[in-house]
Amino acid sequence: MLQDLDKLATRIRQVVALLQQARSESETRAARIAELEHRCRDMQEQAARDSKALALANKQLAEHEQGLQAARLESDRVRQDLESRLQDHQGRSQALQNQLDRTVTERDRLIDVATGAQQQIELILERLPGAEN
Known part of the structure; x- marks a missing residue:
């Protein structure tokens, strides 16, 4: 026994x-x-921050693209206005050049x-009595 x-x-x-x-394991x-859960929470928080940052960056990108589009439209409008004014000035310049050419002619x-x-007057004056020769 x-x-x-x-x-x-x-x-x-x-x-x-x-x-x-078994208890130790x-x-x-x-x-x-517990460590993995903590890391998981940290990663979720980081993902949320990254998501917010990405959303903000996308919003800013959209705003910048809108601003760029507005600037392009304004640039096109100004270019068209300047081209129109250039054509007007070129037309006036050509008209003035034509007028100058006619004036010179x-x-x-x-x-x-x-x-x-003057030559005829000089000839007439030479034929008058008492003209100096």
Whole structure:
């Protein structure tokens, strides 16, 4: 019977050792689970912050794109206005150039007429009695 009690004591020690080992492993796993849950919460919080930051960046991008589109439209409007004004100025410039060309032609014709008239006057003056030769 002593022998049976020794076996039983040995078996109880083994069971106690297994229970202590199981408890230790359970505590280690519980600590690991708690650590993983903490990391998971941290990652969820970071994901939420990142999501908010992304939403803000998307909103800012949309605003910048709207501003850029508005600037493009304004730029196109100004360009069209300037092109229209340029065409007007070019038209006026061409009209003034044409008028200048006609004026120069008329001036040259008048110079020729005046030169011819002066020559005729000089000829007439030379033929008058008492003209100096």
